[in-house]
Amino acid sequence: MRIAINGMGRIGRLLFRRLINDPAFTLVAVNDIMETENLLYLLKYDSLYGKFQGDISLSDNAIVAGDKKVIVLQHEYPSQLSWKDLDIDIVLECSGKFTNKAGASEHLKAGAKKVLLSTTGSPDIPLMIYGFNHHRLDNTIEIVSPGGCMTNCSTHILYILNSIGIESAQINILHSYTSRQELVDTAHKQFRRGRAAAESIIPVEIDLAQSLERLLPLQDKIAAVSVRVPVTNGAMADFTVQLKEPAAKEEINLLFKKAAENEYKNIIAYSEDPLVSADIKGDTHSCIIDGTLTSVAVKQVKIIAWFDNEYGYTSRIIDWLLYWKKLMS
Numbered sequence: 001m002r003i004a005i006n007g008m009g010r011i012g013r014l015l016f017r018r019l020i021n022d023p024a025f026t027l028v029a030v031n032d033i034m035e036t037e038n039l040l041y042l043l044k045y046d047s048l049y050g051k052f053q054g055d056i057s058l059s060d061n062a063i064v065a066g067d068k069k070v071i072v073l074q075h076e077y078p079s080q081l082s083w084k085d086l087d088i089d090i091v092l093e094c095s096g097k098f099t100n101k102a103g104a105s106e107h108l109k110a111g112a113k114k115v116l117l118s119t120t121g122s123p124d125i126p127l128m129i130y131g132f133n134h135h136r137l138d139n140t141i142e143i144v145s146p147g148g149c150m151t152n153c154s155t156h157i158l159y160i161l162n163s164i165g166i167e168s169a170q171i172n173i174l175h176s177y178t179s180r181q182e183l184v185d186t187a188h189k190q191f192r193r194g195r196a197a198a199e200s201i202i203p204v205e206i207d208l209a210q211s212l213e214r215l216l217p218l219q220d221k222i223a224a225v226s227v228r229v230p231v232t233n234g235a236m237a238d239f240t241v242q243l244k245e246p247a248a249k250e251e252i253n254l255l256f257k258k259a260a261e262n263e264y265k266n267i268i269a270y271s272e273d274p275l276v277s278a279d280i281k282g283d284t285h286s287c288i289i290d291g292t293l294t295s296v297a298v299k300q301v302k303i304i305a306w307f308d309n310e311y312g313y314t315s316r317i318i319d320w321l322l323y324w325k326k327l328m329s
């Protein structure tokens with residue numbers, strides 16, 4: 001399967017690292033508006049995941065990594081990209097810029113067969129969460145939104161809890177800072193996103209509740225906020241859920257433990273270790289339920305789950321690629 005990545009930021013570069021030597025795929029080309037020398041540098045040295053394993057260099061308009069050669073393009077608009085000539089099966093749209101149907105469709109017009117976003121796109125793009133409803137994919141679907149990292153964590157947790165019955169849910173995702181914030185105080189249309197990311201605990205607006213309501217039968221029952229905290233990686237999702245019936249802590253933990261061992265194996269995990277966010281760097285799960293922190297007050301339950309917002313998320317993107325490959329062959 002021939003793959004291209006548009007947008008070589010945190011997610012795009014981690015996907016590059018993870019796909020380049022994967023025998024299931026051929027990473028054909030990457031595109032970003034940044035200078036190619038800068039892209040090479042950022043691929044080689046990564047503050048979170050360390051130095052690139054093996055040799056990596058530039059040759060003409062390509063990045064050479066070991067015995068692999070990946071074409072580098074530098075265009076602003078997908079319509080400028082030569083996906084037809086390069087015979088691209090799937091574009092991974094990781095720029096965060098072309099997340100509505102019109103924008104993502106430009107990759108199809110440029111000749112790609114399919115587009116996989118790296119976020120929750122506009123409502124006219126099918127939203128499918130790997131491990132939850134990815135089986136709805138069929139060959140007629142050309143653009144898929146696999147949700148964001150927070151949606152991938154929260155969907156499973158709420159779905160599993162809803163087997164008891166959910167009255168309402170409040171979610172707070174404590175999340176490492178991202179490039180959609182500022183390092184020093186700057187003007188931003190969401191004022192708080194413009195504040196120095198490493199200096200404060202910063203609440204930000206998110207569309208997680210709307211995404212979850214597209215996936216689960218919980219209309220008008222979910223509210224969500226994210227609080228950005230001064231760490232570079234990792235997230236802790238905090239769910240306060242009003243159940244329809246009282247339930248014991250042990251009963252709830254058993255639900256998650258069984259799900260992690262069976263139908264959600266490799267997608268969610270269950271842990272009773274005293275975790276902190278540094279422990280989950282490089283973890284491949286969409287969430288790790290922390291059973292030690294489950295607490296219950298009559299019908300109200302609190303669940304805490306961890307995830308690596310980059311590594312866990314790119315693991316699902318790779319699952320998507322494998323699944324799509326099977327379907328397309």
Ligand SMILES: NC(=O)c1ccc[n+]([C@@H]2O[C@H](COP(=O)([O-])OP(=O)(O)OC[C@H]3O[C@@H](n4cnc5c(N)ncnc54)[C@H](O)[C@@H]3O)[C@@H](O)[C@H]2O)c1
Nearest residue numbers: 007008009010011032033076094095096118119149179309
């Ligand atoms: N970082 C995370 O934890 C995370 C997790 C899940 C999903 N996502 C989603 O993935 C997307 C990318 O996030 P990120 O954190 O990698 O962002 P990022 O800012 O690190 O990367 C975005 C990249 O896109 C490039 N770019 C900007 N405009 C472009 C254009 N017109 N054409 C091509 N490239 C362009 C930028 O130069 C940059 O390299 C966002 O939609 C985000 O919501 C991010």
